[in-house]
Each structure stands twice: as structure tokens, then as C-alpha cells.
Amino acid sequence: MTVPHVDDVHPAWLPPEAFRAIGARRVLVLADGSPLSGTVRAEVADACARHGGAVAAPGEPYDLVLALASGGSLPPEAAALKGPELGPEGFLLARTGGVTAVLADAPAGLLYGFFAVVRLGEAAFEGERPAETHRPALERRMLDHWDNIDVHPVMGQVERGYSGGSIFWRDGVLHEDLTRVRAYARLLAATGVNAVAVNNVNVHAPEARLLTDRLDEVAALAAEFRPYGIRVHLSVNFASPIALGGLETADPADERVRAWWARTTERVYAAIPDFGGYVVKADSEGQPGPFAYGRDHADGANMLADALAPHGGVVHWRAFVYNHRQDWRDRSTDRARAAYDHFAPLDGRFRDNAIVQVKYGPIDFQTREPVSPVIAAMPDTRLAVELQVTQEYTGQQRHVCYLAPMWSEVLGFRFWGEGEPAVAEVIKSGGLVAVSNVGDDRYWTGHPLAQANLYAFGRLAWDPGLDPVAILDEWIGLTFVPGDDEGGERLRATLHGMMDGSWRTYERYTAPLGVGFMVRPGHHYGPDVDGYEYTPWGTYHFADRDGVGVDRTRATGTGYTGQYPKPWSEVYESLAECPDELLLFFHHVPYGHVLHSGVTVIQHIYDTHFAGAEEAAEIRALWAKLEGDGLVDPALHARVRELLDEQVRSAEEWRDQINSYFYRKSGVPDARGRTIY
Ligand code: GCW
Numbered sequence: 188m189t190v191p192h193v194d195d196v197h198p199a200w201l202p203p204e205a206f207r208a209i210g211a212r213r214v215l216v217l218a219d220g221s222p223l224s225g226t227v228r229a230e231v232a233d234a235c236a237r238h239g240g241a242v243a244a245p246g247e248p249y250d251l252v253l254a255l256a257s258g259g260s261l262p263p264e265a266a267a268l269k270g271p272e273l274g275p276e277g278f279l280l281a282r283t284g285g286v287t288a289v290l291a292d293a294p295a296g297l298l299y300g301f302f303a304v305v306r307l308g309e310a311a312f313e314g315e316r317p318a319e320t321h322r323p324a325l326e327r328r329m330l331d332h333w334d335n336i337d338v339h340p341v342m343g344q345v346e347r348g349y350s351g352g353s354i355f356w357r358d359g360v361l362h363e364d365l366t367r368v369r370a371y372a373r374l375l376a377a378t379g380v381n382a383v384a385v386n387n388v389n390v391h392a393p394e395a396r397l398l399t400d401r402l403d404e405v406a407a408l409a410a411e412f413r414p415y416g417i418r419v420h421l422s423v424n425f426a427s428p429i430a431l432g433g434l435e436t437a438d439p440a441d442e443r444v445r446a447w448w449a450r451t452t453e454r455v456y457a458a459i460p461d462f463g464g465y466v467v468k469a470d471s472e473g474q475p476g477p478f479a480y481g482r483d484h485a486d487g488a489n490m491l492a493d494a495l496a497p498h499g500g501v502v503h504w505r506a507f508v509y510n511h512r513q514d515w516r517d518r519s520t521d522r523a524r525a526a527y528d529h530f531a532p533l534d535g536r537f538r539d540n541a542i543v544q545v546k547y548g549p550i551d552f553q554t555r556e557p558v559s560p561v562i563a564a565m566p567d568t569r570l571a572v573e574l575q576v577t578q579e580y581t582g583q584q585r586h587v588c589y590l591a592p593m594w595s596e597v598l599g600f601r602f603w604g605e606g607e608p609a610v611a612e613v614i615k616s617g618g619l620v621a622v623s624n625v626g627d628d629r630y631w632t633g634h635p636l637a638q639a640n641l642y643a644f645g646r647l648a649w650d651p652g653l654d655p656v657a658i659l660d661e662w663i664g665l666t667f668v669p670g671d672d673e674g675g676e677r678l679r680a681t682l683h684g685m686m687d688g689s690w691r692t693y694e695r696y697t698a699p700l701g702v703g704f705m706v707r708p709g710h711h712y713g714p715d716v717d718g719y720e721y722t723p724w725g726t727y728h729f730a731d732r733d734g735v736g737v738d739r740t741r742a743t744g745t746g747y748t749g750q751y752p753k754p755w756s757e758v759y760e761s762l763a764e765c766p767d768e769l770l771l772f773f774h775h776v777p778y779g780h781v782l783h784s785g786v787t788v789i790q791h792i793y794d795t796h797f798a799g800a801e802e803a804a805e806i807r808a809l810w811a812k813l814e815g816d817g818l819v820d821p822a823l824h825a826r827v828r829e830l831l832d833e834q835v836r837s838a839e840e841w842r843d844q845i846n847s848y849f850y851r852k853s854g855v856p857d858a859r860g861r862t863i864y
Contacts (some may be wrong), residue, residue, distance in 0.1 A: 188225045188414050190233040191369040197630045197823070199374050199638050200665040201305075203237055208308040209251065209301075210238030217245075217254035217261065223294035226414045227253060227301050250312060251304065253289045253297055264288040268318050276381070276416075277322035278303070280311075287311050295381075295416045299323075302377040306661055324611060327501075327542075327571070327618030328648035329382035329420070330375065331466060332625075336360075336386070336393045336401075341709075346387050347577050349584035350626030350633040355385055357627075359393070361404045368411040371625060376415035378645020383417055383623075388468035388505065390424035398423050398451060399431050406458045418463035420503070425467060425487065426475035427451075438480035439490035448494040456498040464500035465491050466544070471508045484508070484529060485536035492538035503571060503620065504537075506530050506545045506561055513725040521737075521745035522725030523549040523772075526561045531750075535567035542617045544571045547597045549747070550726065552580050553703040554593075554694050557759065557769055560750035562613055563602035571617035572597065572610065576640050577624040581693060583712050584624060584633035586834045587806055588693045589686040591643035591655035598651040604754045611651035619648040634830050635823050636686060638666065656687055667819060678818045685806045692806070694768075695799030696838045699792045699845070701772035702728045702736060713837055714844040728771070730852055734778055735788070736771035748773060767791075778853040792849050793857045796842040803838035807831040 192198075214231045218224030231253070232242055243249040254265040261269070264286045268279045278291040278300030289300035303321065304311045333346035334353040344352040354367050362368075375383070385408055386394045397405050398421060409419040428434045432447040439445070455462050469476030469487055477487035488504035495502055509525035526549060537543060543565065548556025552575040562570060574594055575581075581588045598611040598619075621644045624632045632638050642662045646653055663682050669675030697714070698705040704726040707715040719726045728735055738744030740760050748760040758764045759773045767782045778789035786794065810831055813819060847864040850856070857863055 188222070188229040190229050191366050191373060193367050193370050195629065196367065196370070197635065199631055200642055200662055201374060201377055202666070202668065204668045205305055205308070205665045206234035207238050208312060209304055210234030210236075210240050212240045212250040212312065213243045213248060214240060215243040215245070215247075215249040215252040215254075215262070217252065217265070218294060218297055219255060219257070221294045222414055223298055223416055224255070226416075227294070227297050230298075230301055249286065251287045251289075253301055254291075255294065255297060256290055256292050261290075262286075262288075265290050271320055273320065274322055277320065279318050279320055280304070280316065281318040282311070282314070282316035287316070298376060298416055299379060305377065306665065308664070323379060323381075323649045324651055325614060325618045325648055326616055327382050327620075328380045328645060329384065329503075329571075329618060329620040330380055330576070330623040330644070331384040331388065331422075331573075331620055332623050333387040333389075333577070334385065335391065336397075337391070339391065342387075342389075345626055346389060347575075347579045347622065348624075348626050349577065350624060350631060350637075351628040352626055354625060354627050355408060356404075361407060365407065365411045367627070368408060369414070371631075372412045372415035372417050374631075374641075375417060375645060378642055379649035380645045381417055382420055382463050382618075383412060384420040384422055384463075384466045384503075386422045388422045388466060389472070389474060390422050390468075392430070394422070395424040395427055395430055397421055398427060398455065402455060402458050405455075405462075409459045409462065413461065418461055419459065420463040420466055421455075422466040422468070423491075424475065425469045425477070436480070437475065439477055439482050439486045440480070445490055445493070448490060452494040452498065452500070456500075462498070462500060464495050464502055464540075466503040466505070467491065468505045468507065471505065472511050476508075483533060485533040485541075488541040488543070489536075489538050492541040496538070496540050501540045501542055503542050503544045505573070506543050506559075507551075507573075509725060511725070512723045515721050515723065515727060518729075519745065520725065521739060521747055523737075523739060523747050524745060524750065525549075526559060527564055527750045530561055531564040533568075534565040537568045539569070542569045542571050544573050544617075544620055546573045547594075550703055553701075554581055554690070554697055555701045555768055555772075556703065557701070557755075557772060558597055558600045558602070558610060560602075562610055563752055564750065569617040570614050571620050572614050574619070574621040574644065576621045576644050578637065578640075579622075579711055580706065581690070582834070582837075584637045585712075585830050586693055586803075586837065587634070587636050587685055587689045587831070588640075589636075589643070589655070589659060589689045590640050591647060591658055592687075593690050594644070594647055595651070595653075595655050598647060602752050602755060609651075619644075619651075630823070630826065635827055636682075638662070639686065656683070659683065659686055669818070674816070674818050678813065681809050681813055684809050688802075689806065692799055692802040695795040696803065696841045697799075697845075698728075699771065699795060700736070700767065700788065701769040703772065704728070705845070714841045716844060716848045729775055730849070732852055732854070734776050734780070735849070735852075736775040737773070738775040739773050744775075778849070778855055787855075789849060789853050789855045790858055793846055793859075793861070793863070796846050797861055800835075800838040800842040803831075803835050807835050 273292040278296040291297040491502040506526045669678040739747035
């Protein structure tokens with residue numbers, strides 16, 4: 188194993204400088220002969236070679252010891268720590284008598300412990316540190332790629348990708364040099380991610396073949412991810428038995444179909460013994476599924492679960508199922524209800540190795556949605572929550588939009604009220620999944636500051652209780668290595684000033700009060716208030732001259748509020764209690780309705796849109812002040828500056844279109860007399 192370094196690609200949160208504290212010291216590694224232990228040794232050797240430290244041989248003095256608890260003769264610092272079970276990925280970290288010690292039960296824990304020391308930097312080698320136990324809160328921490336092999340005529344190489352092409356495939360073939368994939372695996376491991384699905388959930392013809400005659404490509408990718416403890420998963424097409432197996436059916440009850448999946452899966456494991464499993468989008472937006480055969484989603488998922496079970500694999504079955512050919516005239520059909528209506532009745536029917544993967548909100552990755560009620564409705568099913576790191580609806584990596592505060596709200600949401608379990612506890616055995624924002628761009632994520640979202644995803648999946656601002660601070664420290672001097676302080680303060688509140692800023696200048704969408708149909712960038720209003724997609728705001736919003740109450744609307752347990756079924760139902768930020772998601776109200784904040788809905792729309800666009804301009808001004816003072820690389824500074832110009836332009840466009848639209852509909856002027864068109 189050699190540590191991957193890729194020329195001409197930004198090192199993200201693992202620049203060589205981030206390894207100085209470890210690399211300048213004497214490090215003892217007491218591990219086994221496993222590949223992951225080899226990775227830890229290689230990392231230590233690489234850091235030491237760069238920064239003048241040394242890999243200590245047994246018997247030699249050392250400042251840091253990384254040891255497997257099973258590793259026979261433990262040095263006293265590590266032996267003293269032995270105690271609680273750490274599990275397959277956990278580790279203990281402590282410092283006594285001038286020695287920092289990481290102890291793990293298994294090599295993966297050692298690797299995560301190593302990166303924990305990297306994050307701490309010099310602080311890991313100061314004073315005394317009482318033993319801390321670290322274990323991931325969630326079993327599986329997974330990134331889904333929506334990468335295609337062929338360039339799709341509409342969606343391109345990566346569906347909803349805003350960072351160039353795929354790091355896996357280009358124009359129909361796997362990249363010849365996969366060093367970049369190894370480097371990506373390393374970045375992910377440093378955040379705690381342990382699973383990656385490599386291809387788009389919309390599985391087109393060439394990508395379907397990854398399961399069979401193109402399996403060697405998946406195996407090649409798995410070989411790059413493996414040294415960093417990441418298992419590879421594959422999105423599969425439900426109709427594969429027809430398309431690839433020559434059968435005339437994909438019916439999950441048909442023995443030939445079941446046998447085909449069993450055989451095919453066996454071959455996958457013969458090639459990739461640690462293969463993670465399948466991801467499936469079925470009966471959704473035109474993808475095939477069990478409905479064609481009169482079967483339900485449990486039937487479909489269980490068939491694949493049964494094929495995977497003998498090999499220890501799992502199927503992630505997505506709950507993103509709704510009617511995308513809705514009649515906009517029909518106000519009784521509510522897309523928000525769909526996932527619950529399809530899946531809640533199936534609770535208890537899914538196999539142990541079937542995980543139902545639920546988008547965090549009931550619609551589709553909007554800037555603000557209530558947390559999906561499906562998460563509360565399936566106590567006897569393993570559930571995973573799906574987030575979108577790629578910023579499809581949150582600025583497409585042209586806008587600064589730090590999403591960890593939103594994710595943290597979702598993970599901390601308590602369906603059954605205070606003192607009851609939070610979402611993060613409900614999904615313990617299922618995990619957290621997100622659509623990756625990475626491409627072959629020089630900065631990995633298009634917008635260099637969007638790296639922070641990828642970083643924060645991994646950290647929150649490991650520990651959902653972490654504070655998003657603290658995570659950002661950690662990311663700044665690793666990525667920019669700011670000094671303790673005035674310049675370093677200024678850089679930190681600037682990035683916090685730009686990013687801490689950027690999700691709320693984005694919310695202010697886009698669709699108001701949780702109503703959602705209002706984006707340009709198709710590519711989903713920029714404002715188009717009525718763009719989806721008369722389409723079959725089920726995403727409407729119902730604005731007229733009197734008011735706006737979707738009535739999802741039980742009393743007079745679609746009844747969606749009834750999908751929540753108490754207290755939320757009542758809070759959301761009640762116009763008086765519904766939180767402002769979700770008001771238009773749950774209620775249709777007159778423009779003069781007074782919010783908890785004390786202003787009317789129409790005035791709130793004007794105020795937030797003027798404020799949001801102003802804040803975007805302030806974010807740009809903060810960045811401009813860093814120009815030329817040597818605190819950030821000039822090329823990176825220039826890239827961000829250009830993107831900020833676009834963000835400010837776009838925010839003004841949003842402000843003017845939304846304000847003008849609602850002024851023209853309502854006829855109510857802005858109380859402060861600002862310019863509306
Ligand atoms: O958000 C929507 C996207 C689609 C995507 C779909 C999904 C992969 O617009 O591009 O398809 O969600 O999550 O399946």
C-alpha cells in the first residue's frame with residue numbers, strides 16, 4: 188500500500204501539512220498483517236518521511252503508539268487502557284506520561300483512531316488526556332454516486348453532478364489511472380465513511396452490466412476503496428433478469444428470477460468478497476419495479492436480500508416512490524404522502540438485511556422540508572436516511588451553502604417529543620446515506636467551499652451529536668492550516684462568517700416558508716416560481732391573489748399531517764402552532780396571515796428576500812477582503828471569487844422574481860417601499 192497523492196488536484200482536508208504533528212514524532216504501530224493495518228503503517232511512514240519523524244521499532248522510544256488490543260505484548264500506556272469493548276470500528280484515545288495512545292479491537296478502528304490524531308494535530312501531543320472511547324453512532328455511513336458510465340444525453344456523466352465528470356468513468360470507460368479513487372477513499376476514511384455506491388440509481392443499459400460482464404470494473408474500484416475500509420455497493424436495475432438474464436420476467440415470485448439473482452450475486456462475491464450490496468430505485472420516476480407483477484416493495488427488496496444474505500450483503504431499497512404523472516388539477520393527490528402510503532403498511536415484512544432508504548423529507552431534497560414521517564412509521568424495519576451532499580436544490584455548488592446545520596436538525600428531530608428518541612437513534616442499524624458531490628474537478632466539489640459539506644457528512648454520520656460549527660472549524664483547520672497568528676484568526680473568522688449561516692441565507696432568498704421548489708424545471712437552478720405549477724410532478728405552491736401554500740391538514744387538506752405521531756401531528760395541523768419555517772408546507776394562508784415572528788406572510792417574503800440577497804453580497808465582500816494577503820492559495824481564491832459573483836447575481840434574480848411575483852399576485856406593497864418590479 189502506498190499513500191495516494193495526486194498532482195494538480197487539491198488535497199482537500201488532507202494536505203501534507205495536516206500530518207505534521209504526527210509526522211514529526213516517533214510513532215510505534217503494533218498491528219496485524221491485515222490490509223487495513225498495512226494502510227495505517229503506510230500512513231505513518233508517509234507522514235514521518237515528510238516531516239522528519241520516525242517509525243519506531245519495538246523497544247525504541249515513541250511519542251505515539253497505535254495498537255491493536257489483540258496485539259500480544261502491549262506497551263504499558265496501551266495496556267492500561269484495555270477495558271471496554273470497542274467493536275469493529277471503535278478506538279480509545281488517551282495521553283499519559285508524554286505518550287499518546289490509540290487502542291482498537293480491529294484494524295478499522297486503528298485507522299479511524301489514526302485520523303482522529305490527525306484532526307487533533309499538535310493538541311494530541313499536549314498535556315494529559317483521559318481515555319476517550321470513540322465508536323460510530325451509525326453502522327453504515329455511505330455515499331451514493333449518481334455516476335454514469337456513458338454520458339447521458341440530458342444528465343451528463345454524473346446525474347445532478349456539479350463538479351465536472353466522474354472520478355470513476357469517462358466517456359464509456361473506467362479511468363485507466365485510479366489513483367484519484369484511492370485518494371478519494373482516503374479523504375472519506377478520514378471522515379468516517381465506510382461504504383460507497385459507485386453508480387447512478389437510474390440504472391441505464393450500460394451501467395446495468397456492471398452487475399455481470401462489466402463486473403471487473405466494480406472489482407477494480409473496490410480494490411481502490413478497500414485499503415481505506417470502504418465497501419463498494421452497486422445500484423442495480425430491477426429488470427436485470429430480463430435485460431441481462433434473457434428471462435421474460437423479473438417477477439420476484441418467479442423461481443427462475445430468484446435463481447438468476449442468487450447466481451449473479453454469487454459471481455459478484457466471487458470477484459469481490461467484501462462487496463457491500465445493492466441499491467435499488469424501483470417503481471420510481473420510470474424505473475422498473477415489482478408493481479409490474481402485482482408485487483409490493485417488500486417482495487422486491489426481500490428477493491434481493493435473499494440473494495445477498497448468504498454473503499453478508501445488504502440491499503438498500505429506496506422509499507422515493509411517488510406518482511410523477513399526477514394531474515395538477517387534482518388537489519387530493521399529495522406527493523408528500525406517497526412514501527408513507529407505500530411503505531408504512533409494509534413495516535415488519537422486510538428481511539434483516541434489507542434497509543429501506545428514506546429521503547430526509549417527504550418531497551425531494553428541498554432547502555426546507557419537515558422530516559419524513561416514514562422514519563417514525565417503521566419500527567420493525569432497518570431504516571437509513573438519505574441526504575443530498577450534491578447541491579441539486581441548494582445552489583448546485585455555485586452558491587456557498589453549508590448544509591450541516593440542516594442535517595443536524597434532521598438527525599436531532601424527535602418525532603415523539605422531548606425525551607424520546609431522535610432520528611439518529613432510529614436509524615442506528617440502517618445508517619446515513621448521502622448523494623456525493625464529488626467529480627473530477629480540481630477541487631473535487633466544483634466550489635472549493637463545498638468540500639466542507641462532504642467532510643461534515645462523514646463526521647455527522649459518525650457522531651450525529653457534533654456541532655456543525657465545530658465541524659466547520661475542524662474542516663477549516665485541516666484544509667487551510669491557519670496559523671495561531673492574526674492572519675490565521677482572520678481566515679477562520681472569515682470562513683465562519685461566510686459559511687456558518689449560509690444555509691439560512693440561501694433559504695431566505697429562495698422559496699419561502701417551506702413551500703419548496705420554485706426552481707427552473709429540468710436543471711433545477713435559479714428561480715421559476717410557476718415552473719412546476721402546472722406540471723405532472725406534484726410540486727405545487729397554489730399561490731393565487733389571496734394566498735399561498737399547500738393545505739396538508741387532516742381537517743381541510745390532504746391529510747398528510749396525520750402521518751406524524753403526536754405531538755407533531757397536532758403541531759403541524761394547527762395553524763397557530765405550526766413553525767413559521769414550515770408554514771406553507773402545511774397550510775394555505777392569506778398573504779395577511781401573521782407569523783409567530785409578528786410580520787405578515789407577504790411582508791416576510793419581501794423582508795427575507797431583500798435580506799438574503801444582501802447577505803449573499805456580504806459573503807462575497809468577506810471573501811474579497813482576503814484577496815492578495817497570502818492566507819489562501821490565489822487560484823482557489825479566484826475560483827471562489829468567480830462563484831460568489833454568480834451567487835450574488837443569482838440571489839438578486841431570486842429576490843426580484845419572488846418579490847415581483849408575490850407583489851403582482853397579492854397587490855400588497857412592501858411596507859418599506861423597496862424596489863419591486
Ligand atoms: O432529486 C431527484 C433528482 C433526480 C434523481 C431523483 C432520485 C437519480 O432530480 O435526478 O434521480 O431525485 O433521487 O432518484
